[in-house]
Amino acid sequence: MGKIRKIGVLTSGGDAPGMNAAIRAVTRTAIYNGLEVTGIRHGYQGLIDSNFIPLQASSVSDIIQRGGTILKTARCEEFRTPEGRRKAYNNLRSAQIDGVVVIGGDGSFTGARLFGEEFDLPFVGIPGTIDNDIYGTDYTIGYDTALNTVVQCVDKIRDTASAHNRMFFVEVMGAEAGFIALYSGIATGAEAILIPETKGEDRDLSKMIMNGNTRKKSSNIIIVAEGDEGGGAFAIAEKVKNQFKDYDIRVSVLGHLQRGGSPSAIDRVNASRLGHAAVEALLDDQKSVMVGLMNGEIVLVSFRRAVKLDKDVDHNLIDLARILSV
Numbered sequence: 425m426g427k428i429r430k431i432g433v434l435t436s437g438g439d440a441p442g443m444n445a446a447i448r449a450v451t452r453t454a455i456y457n458g459l460e461v462t463g464i465r466h467g468y469q470g471l472i473d474s475n476f477i478p479l480q481a482s483s484v485s486d487i488i489q490r491g492g493t494i495l496k497t498a499r500c501e502e503f504r505t506p507e508g509r510r511k512a513y514n515n516l517r518s519a520q521i522d523g524v525v526v527i528g529g530d531g532s533f534t535g536a537r538l539f540g541e542e543f544d545l546p547f548v549g550i551p552g553t554i555d556n557d558i559y560g561t562d563y564t565i566g567y568d569t570a571l572n573t574v575v576q577c578v579d580k581i582r583d584t585a586s587a588h589n590r591m592f593f594v595e596v597m598g599a600e601a602g603f604i605a606l607y608s609g610i611a612t613g614a615e616a617i618l619i620p621e622t623k624g625e626d627r628d629l630s631k632m633i634m635n636g637n638t639r640k641k642s643s644n645i646i647i648v649a650e651g652d653e654g655g656g657a658f659a660i661a662e663k664v665k666n667q668f669k670d671y672d673i674r675v676s677v678l679g680h681l682q683r684g685g686s687p688s689a690i691d692r693v694n695a696s697r698l699g700h701a702a703v704e705a706l707l708d709d710q711k712s713v714m715v716g717l718m719n720g721e722i723v724l725v726s727f728r729r730a731v732k733l734d735k736d737v738d739h740n741l742i743d744l745a746r747i748l749s750v
């Protein structure tokens with residue numbers, strides 16, 4: 425056997441549906457390969473506090489269908505400091521952990537990248553965030569479920585909007601990315617979609633909302649990503665309300681319900697594949713890489729690239745949404 429005998433696994437940053445499926449896949453792949461597994465609780469904070477629990481194959485039974493994360497998660501300030509990372513390293517060594525799988529987003533991989541520059545103990549990442557905003561992978565765990573949750577909610581809002589001839593501004597998550605907004609907007613036939621990726625473009629909100637169309641629709645849905653430069657759904661509704669006097673305007677902020685719920689089949693399958701691939705990567709002596717999915721295939725992407733480069737939305741889809749909502 426190689427030098428990896430025992431691995432740790434943790435979830436970090438915002439939780440995402442499918443993280444449990446990934447924990448299960450990591451644990452069972454490791455056990456299948458004769459490794460021991462330690463669960464690290466509360467993300468990087470658990471590394472600093474030695475909040476460790478042993479995981480057996482049975483510890484991850486009955487979790488593939490559950491949202492949230494059985495290991496808990498956190499955003500940890502202390503791990504951003506060299507002292508915090510030193511404590512984490514010492515605790516990992518004391519527990520005889522030879523490698524760590526981190527399930528999280530950009531911030532989590534930034535911490536893992538710095539750790540990898542300072543210490544010789546490999547970290548491998550699995551992209552887990554509903555925002556789908558990680559470079560080097562077409563897909564992040566939780567995005568598919570969150571997108572479907574948003575689509576269900578917007579369909580319901582459409583019913584009541586049509587019944588009252590109302591205009592709704594629906595705010596969805598995506599502090600820095602418009603994937604959920606763009607895809608849910610297309611899937612629900614939204615009249616306009618406002619996303620951070622169009623920042624700085626010359627846009628006339630009222631024109632965008634009307635989309636050059638004089639036909640009076642019985643309802644209007646405008647999807648707003650929370651990170652849009654307009655300042656969120658309430659602020660945007662306030663800005664345009666005088667131009668749409670015929671419409672009764674309402675705002676709905678979907679909030680954290682987008683992060684919960686049972687993961688979709690796609691999220692479960694992809695989390696299972698990525699969890700398996702992460703352990704294989706550690707066994708292959710990889711370090712400071714994320715496992716991702718590109719065109720359906722498993723890929724390895726350095727943390728440096730995953731963190732540094734921005735993943736853009738497909739701008740053809742922005743045009744498509746506009747064409748289809750005339």
Ligand code: F6P
Nearest residue numbers: 438439553554555597598599600
């Ligand atoms: O998980 C990513 C994300 O959903 C962002 O879109 C959002 O801004 C953020 O998490 C909010 O998370 P929290 O309320 O946990 O800080």
